[in-house]
Amino acid sequence: MLKVATKITAEEIKNFDYFRDLERRFIEIRGPNQMYWREKSELEKLAPKDPETLLFLLRSMLLTRRTEEIIKGIIGQIPGSAFFGTGNEATSCGVMAAMKYEDPAFPLHRDLGCDFVRGHEAFTKGDIKVRLANLLFAQYFSRANSPCRGKDGNIHWGIPEISRYPMISHLGTNIPVACGAALYEKENKSGLVAFTFIGDGATSTGDIQALNQAASRKLPVIVVIDNNKWAYRTTLQEQTAAIPLSRKVEAFGIRGFTIDGTDILSVYAATKMAREIALSGTPVLLESSTFRMKGHSVYDPYEHYVSKEDLEKWSRRDPIARLANTIYNEPDLSDKNFEDEFKSVKSRLEKEFGVEQELQEALEWAKSSPQPEPSDLYTDISSNPELQKFIGVLCGRDER
Numbered sequence: 001m002l003k004v005a006t007k008i009t010a011e012e013i014k015n016f017d018y019f020r021d022l023e024r025r026f027i028e029i030r031g032p033n034q035m036y037w038r039e040k041s042e043l044e045k046l047a048p049k050d051p052e053t054l055l056f057l058l059r060s061m062l063l064t065r066r067t068e069e070i071i072k073g074i075i076g077q078i079p080g081s082a083f084f085g086t087g088n089e090a091t092s093c094g095v096m097a098a099m100k101y102e103d104p105a106f107p108l109h110r111d112l113g114c115d116f117v118r119g120h121e122a123f124t125k126g127d128i129k130v131r132l133a134n135l136l137f138a139q140y141f142s143r144a145n146s147p148c149r150g151k152d153g154n155i156h157w158g159i160p161e162i163s164r165y166p167m168i169s170h171l172g173t174n175i176p177v178a179c180g181a182a183l184y185e186k187e188n189k190s191g192l193v194a195f196t197f198i199g200d201g202a203t204s205t206g207d208i209q210a211l212n213q214a215a216s217r218k219l220p221v222i223v224v225i226d227n228n229k230w231a232y233r234t235t236l237q238e239q240t241a242a243i244p245l246s247r248k249v250e251a252f253g254i255r256g257f258t259i260d261g262t263d264i265l266s267v268y269a270a271t272k273m274a275r276e277i278a279l280s281g282t283p284v285l286l287e288s289s290t291f292r293m294k295g296h297s298v299y300d301p302y303e304h305y306v307s308k309e310d311l312e313k314w315s316r317r318d319p320i321a322r323l324a325n326t327i328y329n330e331p332d333l334s335d336k337n338f339e340d341e342f343k344s345v346k347s348r349l350e351k352e353f354g355v356e357q358e359l360q361e362a363l364e365w366a367k368s369s370p371q372p373e374p375s376d377l378y379t380d381i382s383s384n385p386e387l388q389k390f391i392g393v394l395c396g397r398d399e400r
């Protein structure tokens with residue numbers, strides 16, 4: 001795990017009251033087969049307890065949130081819109097941290113935490129060693145050195161070097177693709193588990209049927225639902241009666257669990273459990289309960305239709321605040337000045353953990369990166385050389 005600069009010592013962290021609300025944490029993991037699978041005490045054993053992992057998780061969530069704040073500030077300078085996962089960081093970071101580094105991952109656009117966890121150390125891409133944050137900002141600016149080499153904004157990108165594959169815009173379609181990846185891993189006996197994320201809205205698409213085949217073929221696959229209670233402006237209750245959503249796979253004969261997606265320790269433990277189940281030949285649906293704290297996109301005036309009460313209630317379950325409170329005993333989640341206190345704790349931690357510096361450097365790197373050449377417009381369209389050549393001819397260009 002990455003060593004992070006922080007003022008808290010390993011000794012101090014050993015003494016903190018880690019187990020004080022553990023009961024409440026794991027009681028929230030529900031599911032018809034939960035007890036059948038494990039005793040609660042066994043599940044607790046899967047939660048991270050070493051200081052390095054806890055601090056790494058906190059730093060990853062801070063990086064994720066701060067990146068989105070920075071992006072909000074540069075809207076207008078980047079092409080297109082942006083879609084945030086504010087409030088969802090424990091799910092994206094917790095799931096990714098509990099999976100194996102080589103497990104093929106298919107996150108959504110709101111799951112930047114997955115990228116920060118898997119790309120926490122610089123990795124080699126092409127000819128250069130690069131940090132994830134640099135690539136991410138280059139992608140938002142559509143620069144020539146970004147994962148899509150300037151051909152896309154901030155959605156359909158992947159980094160195969162770290163087994164992080166792109167998402168598909170059509171809701172739910174990530175599911176059959178991840179199942180296909182799981183089939184590949186099973187046939188190759190790699191011991192790896194493919195996993196993907198879908199929104200609550202996507203659970204009402206036909207693509208969830210892919211889990212029927214995955215179940216009968218005993219594929220090592222996990223589907224995580226980012227249940228943020230909204231699908232654009234449609235509420236959860238308006239789009240389905242199958243609540244909790246984890247019930248949706250009972251008919252396929254596989255396991256569904258609902259977890260508290262704002263508590264990264266629960267998410268981490270439940271994902272470890274899910275990974276073991278998936279490896280034993282039963283796909284898993286993991287519903288992570290969160291709340292979308294921002295609009296569908298930056299241009300969506302969510303304050304007009306999301307109630308103040310809901311936003312206030314869920315802000316006190318902020319995943320970063322919860323983990324900071326577990327480790328440092330601050331911010332106080334029930335204090336009437338919670339928002340102000342959290343703001344100051346967060347900005348202090350961003351500096352102490354080197355988050356601000358890493359992101360500002362990455363932003364500058366991306367801004368000064370080259371724009372794509374117009375002559376590259378038709379390159380990289382197909383991995384099939386014949387088809388690529390054909391595209392070149394169609395576009396009146398030589399195949400490059």
Ligand SMILES: Cc1ncc(C[n+]2csc(CCOP(=O)(O)OP(=O)(O)O)c2C)c(N)n1
Pocket residue numbers: 110169170171198199200201202203205226228230231232292296
């Ligand atoms: C099959 C399909 N239908 C409709 C859309 C349009 N659309 C894009 S995002 C969205 C809402 C998605 O909600 P959810 O799955 O809950 O994900 P969230 O945005 O909350 O992360 C819709 C309806 C689409 N992309 N694909």
Ligand SMILES: [Mg+2]
Pocket residue numbers: 199200201226227228229230231232
């Ligand atoms: Mg949603």
